[in-house]
Amino acid sequence: MRRGTWVGVVMLMGVEMGLGDVEPTALRPLAEKVLAQLDQALPRLRQNYEDLHSHPEVSLEEVRTAGILANEIRSFGFTVTEKVGGTGVVGVLQNGAGPTVLVRTDMDALPVKEETGLPYASKVEVRRPDGSVAGVMHACGHDMHMTCWLGTAEILAKHRDDWSGTLLFIAQPAEEVGKGALAMLEDRLFERFGKPDLGLALHCESFVAHGDIGYTSGYALANVDTLDLVVKGKGGHGAHPQNTIDPIVIAARIVIDLQAIVSREIDPLDAAVITVGSIHGGTKHNIIPNEVRLQLTVRSFKETTRQRLIDGIRRVAKGAALASGAPEPEIIVDSVFTPAMFNDPALTDKTVRGLEAILGKEHLVVREPVMGGEDFSRFARAGVPCVMLRLGTIDAARVRAFEEGKEEIPSLHSSKYAPVVDPSIRTGVTALVSSVLRVLGR
Numbered sequence: 001m002r003r004g005t006w007v008g009v010v011m012l013m014g015v016e017m018g019l020g021d022v023e024p025t026a027l028r029p030l031a032e033k034v035l036a037q038l039d040q041a042l043p044r045l046r047q048n049y050e051d052l053h054s055h056p057e058v059s060l061e062e063v064r065t066a067g068i069l070a071n072e073i074r075s076f077g078f079t080v081t082e083k084v085g086g087t088g089v090v091g092v093l094q095n096g097a098g099p100t101v102l103v104r105t106d107m108d109a110l111p112v113k114e115e116t117g118l119p120y121a122s123k124v125e126v127r128r129p130d131g132s133v134a135g136v137m138h139a140c141g142h143d144m145h146m147t148c149w150l151g152t153a154e155i156l157a158k159h160r161d162d163w164s165g166t167l168l169f170i171a172q173p174a175e176e177v178g179k180g181a182l183a184m185l186e187d188r189l190f191e192r193f194g195k196p197d198l199g200l201a202l203h204c205e206s207f208v209a210h211g212d213i214g215y216t217s218g219y220a221l222a223n224v225d226t227l228d229l230v231v232k233g234k235g236g237h238g239a240h241p242q243n244t245i246d247p248i249v250i251a252a253r254i255v256i257d258l259q260a261i262v263s264r265e266i267d268p269l270d271a272a273v274i275t276v277g278s279i280h281g282g283t284k285h286n287i288i289p290n291e292v293r294l295q296l297t298v299r300s301f302k303e304t305t306r307q308r309l310i311d312g313i314r315r316v317a318k319g320a321a322l323a324s325g326a327p328e329p330e331i332i333v334d335s336v337f338t339p340a341m342f343n344d345p346a347l348t349d350k351t352v353r354g355l356e357a358i359l360g361k362e363h364l365v366v367r368e369p370v371m372g373g374e375d376f377s378r379f380a381r382a383g384v385p386c387v388m389l390r391l392g393t394i395d396a397a398r399v400r401a402f403e404e405g406k407e408e409i410p411s412l413h414s415s416k417y418a419p420v421v422d423p424s425i426r427t428g429v430t431a432l433v434s435s436v437l438r439v440l441g442r
């Protein structure tokens with residue numbers, strides 16, 4: 001009921017205005033008051049960060065991590081539910097009338113052996129599905145996301161007099177494999193805990209200076225599809241190709257022809273990528289194998305483009321097989337894809353205008369869309385206006401040197417990626433707290 005009444009009020013205010021709206025000029029003193037103790041909270045948050053960093057867990061195995069997050073936000077006064085969509089954590093803090101704001105972190109690390117040389121570097125290892133052993137590292141900065149999420153939860157819980165509404169804090173598993181957000185939604189996240197009015201998330205950036213927040217309005221990250229392609233032939237002696245159908249030659253033709261889908265069938269102003277990341281066939285110099293296996297990643301923004309790419313790959317693969325008299329290839333499109341991240345333009349604008357008042361206009365930087373993927377997009381697809389902000393994590397001087405081509409900076413997923421911790425936490429918490437207050441502030 002309360003929610004219905006509130007929606008009515010918003011309708012009167014005009015849809016343009018959107019949700020609760022603290023003007024940027026009023027937001028600044030409010031955020032300064034609420035964030036006054038951030039410096040005191042920093043040492044503890046840094047401890048959280050170093051602990052999470054040195055105990056990374058790969059996708060779908062975030063058990064220790066989830067336990068820590070659940071305990072922490074429970075201690076701040078949130079009502080916590082664990083094991084939502086696997087290891088997912090949901091914390092709800094109801095604090096009077098007003099909108100519901102979702103704040104999301106991801107929890108998983110990557111099978112990367114850390115090479116930062118930091119005193120709190122990870123020494124964790126994991127056994128891979130193929131039996132090999134790999135190092136594990138928070139090389140995508142999800143440990144930083146969790147730390148900022150905790151800091152934001154703690155500060156907002158301590159300052160309940162300064163805002164009104166509901167916080168829905170979620171920690172999702174398995175972002176790196178594109179499964180966690182979907183798993184939480186399929187576990188009836190919104191039916192059980194209420195559908196939020198908007199969603200916020202941070203993602204670390206290795207090419208943005210700490211102290212800065214990057215943003216992209218509209219499409220920011222791509223649809224990510226994964227395809228397995230098995231090219232079939234007829235094996236035999238390498239000296240007698242006339243008695244075989246050589247799948248290696250067919251596969252080679254397919255790899256080249258796939259690039260013509262992007263260059264000849266897609267609007268040049270519409271971004272698309274087909275990458276063959278793995279190709280395996282044969283065992284020895286003089287044996288023509290029976291089959292060749294290819295693994296592809298396919299990226300796009302628009303749904304129509306996505307379909308065109310997938311249809312094109314099928315057609316090219318089948319065509320190459322037909323032309324060689326080979327059996328039809330096997331094409332498996334992974335049903336779990338990551339949809340493109342679309343930052344709601346109105347919410348992005350509103351959030352950025354608010355942050356400009358807090359951080360200073362020069363600290364908000366426009367980022368071009370990129371072809372990476374992020375399953376935060378699932379919440380937007382489920383009908384929640386969302387914005388994912390990019391958190392700068394690197395020294396400004398290094399970013400400048402990188403832009404001038406004078407220095408290399410390790411990218412996300414690199415074994416050497418190392419955010420500058422304290423300033424990154426400070427800006428991350430400031431950005432999230434201020435963005436929540438922009439909507440819920442009193």
Ligand SMILES: [Zn+2]
Nearest residue numbers: 140176412413
């Ligand atoms: Zn990642």
Ligand SMILES: [Zn+2]
Nearest residue numbers: 140142175203
């Ligand atoms: Zn990530």
